[in-house]
Amino acid sequence: MHSVDGWIFDLDGTLVDSLPAIAMGLNHALASEGHPVYEEVTVRSFIGDGIEMLIARALPDHPEGRAAVFERFRDWYINGWRLGTVVYPGIDYVLQTLQTRGAVLAVLSNKPHRFTVEIVESLFPGVFDVVLGQRDGVPHKPDPAGLREILEHESWIAKTSGMxxxxxxxxxxxxHAGITSIAVTWGYHDRARLEAMKPDAIVQRAEDLLEL
Structure with a gap:
């Protein structure tokens, strides 16, 4: 594995534990529209592909109700994300150390761009050089369009950049983008699923990133 100079982080499940807020917001939206709610552990399995897919997984048999739930969730999350979103242990130290080393840092999330920027600016002020969430007209992950945009914006070399x-x-x-893949085990996908993807590295603690 090449040494990493350009670090592109996912947000939910990587930098922050946002599951409590996402579960609260989803259940508020579902209940408001008369749908059953879910335990937090189940909501965990819905996360990773953006809000629209989150709601589709929560309402697999009611596609006609998804738009209303989406609006309810979005309206709640504008302020509600603060009720259950915390930085994972060790992340602040890792980011500060990487900055000291001169690394360039970015965030690429499938969360809507507005929320991604607000959360990052609130919890990590002045840390990241580029922050991109899901935007209209730009395919979300796993399509590499957003990642390639970051690489081009920062003039990064793919072989020394990592997701x-x-x-x-x-x-x-x-x-898909041809860069280093680094899996973290403290988030929402279990280790077996991550190992099956054969990433370049798997880390169990945030501080382990500094050894790469």
């Missing part, structure tokens, strides 16, 4: 994430979606994105 760090907790899901198979992140690893697929790295594979």
């Amino acid at each position: 760090i994430g907790d899901s198979t979606v992140d690893l697929e994105t790295a594979l």
